[in-house]
Amino acid sequence: MDRDVKISALNVNFYYGKTLTLKNISLDILRKKVTALIGPSGCGKSTFIRLLNRMNDLIPGARVEGQILLDGFDIYHPKTDVVSLRRRVGMVFQKPNPFPKSIFDNLAYGLTISGMRDKRFIEHKVIDSLKKAALYNEVKDRLHDNALMLSGGQQQRLCIARCLVVEPEVILFDEPAASLDPISTRKIEELILELKDEYTIAIVTHNMQQAARVSDFTAFMYLGELVEYGDTERIFTVPREKMTEEYLSGKFG
Amino acid sequence: MRQFRETLYRWIFTVLAFASLLFLTGIVLTLFRESLPFLVSHEFFDTVFGLYWYPTYDPADFGMLSLITASFVVTLGAMVVCIPVGVGTALFLHELASASQRAVLKPLIEILAGIPSIIYGFFGMIIVAPFIQNLLGVPTGLNAFTASLILGIMATPTVASLAEDALSFVPRSFREASLALGANRWQTLTRVVMPAAGSGISTAIILGIGRAVGETMVVLMVAGGAAVIPGSIFDPVRPMTATIAAEMGETVMGSAHYSAIFTIGLILFFITLAINIVAEIISRRFRLKLGLGR
Numbered sequence: 410m411d412r413d414v415k416i417s418a419l420n421v422n423f424y425y426g427k428t429l430t431l432k433n434i435s436l437d438i439l440r441k442k443v444t445a446l447i448g449p450s451g452c453g454k455s456t457f458i459r460l461l462n463r464m465n466d467l468i469p470g471a472r473v474e475g476q477i478l479l480d481g482f483d484i485y486h487p488k489t490d491v492v493s494l495r496r497r498v499g500m501v502f503q504k505p506n507p508f509p510k511s512i513f514d515n516l517a518y519g520l521t522i523s524g525m526r527d528k529r530f531i532e533h534k535v536i537d538s539l540k541k542a543a544l545y546n547e548v549k550d551r552l553h554d555n556a557l558m559l560s561g562g563q564q565q566r567l568c569i570a571r572c573l574v575v576e577p578e579v580i581l582f583d584e585p586a587a588s589l590d591p592i593s594t595r596k597i598e599e600l601i602l603e604l605k606d607e608y609t610i611a612i613v614t615h616n617m618q619q620a621a622r623v624s625d626f627t628a629f630m631y632l633g634e635l636v637e638y639g640d641t642e643r644i645f646t647v648p649r650e651k652m653t654e655e656y657l658s659g660k661f662g
Numbered sequence: 663m664r665q666f667r668e669t670l671y672r673w674i675f676t677v678l679a680f681a682s683l684l685f686l687t688g689i690v691l692t693l694f695r696e697s698l699p700f701l702v703s704h705e706f707f708d709t710v711f712g713l714y715w716y717p718t719y720d721p722a723d724f725g726m727l728s729l730i731t732a733s734f735v736v737t738l739g740a741m742v743v744c745i746p747v748g749v750g751t752a753l754f755l756h757e758l759a760s761a762s763q764r765a766v767l768k769p770l771i772e773i774l775a776g777i778p779s780i781i782y783g784f785f786g787m788i789i790v791a792p793f794i795q796n797l798l799g800v801p802t803g804l805n806a807f808t809a810s811l812i813l814g815i816m817a818t819p820t821v822a823s824l825a826e827d828a829l830s831f832v833p834r835s836f837r838e839a840s841l842a843l844g845a846n847r848w849q850t851l852t853r854v855v856m857p858a859a860g861s862g863i864s865t866a867i868i869l870g871i872g873r874a875v876g877e878t879m880v881v882l883m884v885a886g887g888a889a890v891i892p893g894s895i896f897d898p899v900r901p902m903t904a905t906i907a908a909e910m911g912e913t914v915m916g917s918a919h920y921s922a923i924f925t926i927g928l929i930l931f932f933i934t935l936a937i938n939i940v941a942e943i944i945s946r947r948f949r950l951k952l953g954l955g956r
């Protein structure tokens with residue numbers, strides 16, 4: 410098989426307490442491709458993406474059934490080390506959430522928590538990541554200013570840079586541009602297209618055009634179910650499911 | 663008619679709002695007026711740093727250093743108790759406590775905060791002081807140590823609940839960002855949440871200290887009452903508040919002693935004012951830092 414699968418969800422059910430929020434989801438996320446998750450608000454996109462780095466572990470009463478494999482290994486296996494999983498699967502959130510620290514310290518954090526003490530290496534990594542996130546030129550003279558002084562779009566690119574520092578294999582984006590203006594949004598999209606050469610990317614968005622612009626594959630979810638999954642181009646031109654077609658043509662959502 | 667009602671309401675609320683300003687001004691003016699005779703007739707620094715407080719002798723001595731020292735010692739002692747216990751309680755509540763533990767602890771802390779200080783005083787006098795006296799073999803259990811302990815216990819709920827507020831004000835998104843980078847809970851707490859809540863926690867501590875500095879009943883009951891600079895923490899002391907409370911009733915209005923007591927009150931007022939200003943500055947910085955507006 411030439412499909413190069415990075416993450417594979419197999420018959421995943423997810424409960425918030427007693428509420429079944431994700432129903433029997435099976436989905437492959439391919440290596441070094443961008444997979445978009447679209448669907449109306451509340452359909453479970455964030456819930457699903459947060460399963461992939463076990464962020465939902467923090468929610469009391471949350472429960473997962475089925476399997477999620479990363480490079481073939483079950484990330485919900487009792488022996489899985491959540492810390493190293495999260496270093497392999499990074500996440501960028503809906504609202505930019507830099508720490509109330511300097512720009513530099515925001516990025517260095519991911520390294521120092523794993524015991525890295527080599528100042529030269531840290532500095533090199535910080536600058537390298539800022540460059541990859543297309544932020545370096547804008548902040549190079551004020552690396553020691555508080556990150557909260559940056560604009561929203563810059564903050565979000567900082568969060569992307571912060572994620573890159575720890576050299577993840579997968580990056581999860583949960584509506585990364587939802588709170589940004591069109592220009593900042595465009596910058597984030599360009600960035601995602603660049604990052605795809607090196608990283609496996611999953612992006613949640615409820616902006617269909619955005620999904621069309623940045624993704625190779627698209628999964629359409631509705632009420633906790635995966636309705637349709639396939640090539641982005643194919644989904645957007647000849648959707649197989651009636652529901653997908655209606656959603657894409659703006660009949661609901 | 664509606665116009666009139668609105669104007670009326672506006673006036674009523676404006677007056678009520680300015681009432682507190684009026685009270686404050688009244689208090690400050692009274693303090694100044696009553697301490698003025700003393701301030702005029704005595705060298706301020708001689709009295710503040712004077713060693714002997716013999717207000718009823720002839721000639722009288724109004725050295726306040728032992729009183730001020732006593733206040734500082736018991737406050738410092740109270741901090742040693744209330745900071746670790748209060749902040750520790752806040753961290754426990756925020757980070758480790760289960761829902762049911764929180765449900766028990768939080769109201770308990772509020773009850774503790776609401777207990778009148780005289781009850782703490784009783785507790786100190788009847789239970790703690792004799793216990794300390796027997797345990798350590800000191801001449802009296804009514805001393806700076808016991809006072810510190812009781813004041814510290816009293817300030818703990820204030821510190822704990824304000825520090826817990828500060829921790830819970832830290833946006834969840836900071837925690838999530840940290841955990842998503844592969845930080846463990848402890849790293850997230852010490853390197854992200856606590857620094858972000860740091861000035862809020864400092865404010866909690868400062869307000870707790872404010873409570874200890876101004877507390878009267880407890881120190882009157884358990885500090886021992888000796889106007890002498892203590893040689894050790896187990897000596898009886900007489901903090902400023904206790905001095906005022908104890909002597910106000912026995913002094914002649916208009917006498918030098920009377921005016922000296924007001925001067926102590928004035929000093930106390932400025933100390934607590936300074937504490938509140940520092941707390942306000944720090945908490946403002948805290949809100950800025952979290953991007954919660956100015």
Ligand SMILES: Nc1ncnc2c1ncn2[C@@H]1O[C@H](COP(=O)(O)OP(=O)(O)O)[C@@H](O)[C@H]1O
Nearest residue numbers: 425430448449450451452453454455456457468
């Ligand atoms: N922490 C939570 N506890 C309980 N229910 C939740 C929680 N988070 C989300 N939900 C519910 O799960 C459903 C899916 O939410 P979500 O995954 O955030 O949807 P989406 O990201 O597609 O908008 C919604 O009905 C939402 O109300």
Ligand SMILES: [Mg+2]
Nearest residue numbers: 454455456584
């Ligand atoms: Mg969402």
